Amino acid sequence: QFEVPQGKRIGEVWFEPPPALPDILVKYIFTSEKLSVQVHPSDAQAKALGESDRGKEECWLVIDAEPDAVLGIGFTQPLDTEAMRDSALDGSIEGLMQWHPVSAGDFFYIPAGTVHAIGAGVSLIEIQQASDITYRLYDYGRPRELHLERGLQVAKGETYGGGTKLSWPEHGAAAIVRGPYFSADLVSGPTADGPAPVDHAPCIVIPVVGEAIVDGQTVQAGEAAYASDAAAVVFGAGSQCIVVRRPG
Known part of the structure; x- marks a missing residue:
């Protein structure tokens, strides 16, 4: 994961494509x-x-x-x-x-x-x-x-x-991209006690508001992290995250 330095317009911050998702790149641009x-x-x-x-x-x-x-x-x-x-x-x-x-x-x-x-x-x-x-x-x-x-x-x-x-769902997931190269969903937390908002595919989790727990690590707004199993991600109360994965 990475973090954008506070108060700095640094141009671009890249989240290097993980081995399981080599065709997808996430950037923050300022x-x-x-x-x-x-x-x-x-x-x-x-x-x-x-x-x-x-x-x-x-x-x-x-x-x-x-x-x-x-x-x-x-x-x-x-x-x-x-x-x-x-x-x-x-x-x-x-x-x-x-x-x-x-x-x-x-x-x-x-x-x-x-x-x-x-x-x-x-x-x-x-x-x-x-x-x-x-x-x-x-x-x-x-x-x-x-x-x-x-x-x-x-x-x-x-x-x-x-x-x-964008209109974020009250809870759970809503699709925003179903393209030939990647899929993306908006996910609103909390989701710990509800059904998995997305499938078990590997994904990149990008918190926009709040935080998510990915493989035991807290990921906050301004960061991104790879998750081997999208359904295992815990989305915090009040969180708004983008979940990106392969198409399909």
């Missing part, structure tokens, strides 16, 4: 400035482009946000490849993106090929395929490498339907 406009390929696209890694789908749960914080996902109107290219080159792509005002509890699923960017002043949990492939399309003039040609081969110049405000 932004003090805008992150690059970027896109990730699908598995098939990554293979076609000769990448050695898999593609990436991901989802975001906002856990804190400054008053004017936004996430950029998709475009305000459909764009073809040339329009995306031109706007990435001249910097106008930022103004063409769909910027979603966010607050704690907002949830977004980001399919492969979706152009996206995280604005300043956002703290979020990211659950993703374990992949290092990111194609930066635009980076506000910062001197980092861009990957425009590859990015344009996978980017969808589409609008995005928007996120959802």
Whole structure:
């Protein structure tokens, strides 16, 4: 498990994929400035482009946000490849993106090929395929490498339907992701005396509020831990946790 240092916007904190769940990566992301406009390929696209890694789908749960914080996902109107290219080159792509005002509890699923960017002043949990492939399309003039040609081969110049405000169950579990690469449930405690809210699969437990006991160890908000048996996790009274496991 890991802990986010108090009061520090450190960029990213990774929870290294456990051997039993090598395809799933959990991160905490904290932004003090805008992150690059970027896109990730699908598995098939990554293979076609000769990448050695898999593609990436991901989802975001906002856990804190400054008053004017936004996430950029998709475009305000459909764009073809040339329009995306031109706007990435001249910097106008930022103004063409769909910027979603966010607050704690907002949830977004980001399919492969979706152009996206995280604005300043956002703290979020990211659950993703374990992949290092990111194609930066635009980076506000910062001197980092861009990957425009590859990015344009996978980017969808589409609008995005928007996120959802999560509604935690009073007790037990509620599904939020049933995707091809990972499943995720919201679990509200206490659960010690009730039926197991999830099956016996290995999982990653991410407390958002309160704490859970995983293999005899207390895991609190700001941490994450691997559990070999999801049904054996004890979710504390008043806790709100995300449980991530393989699809199915």
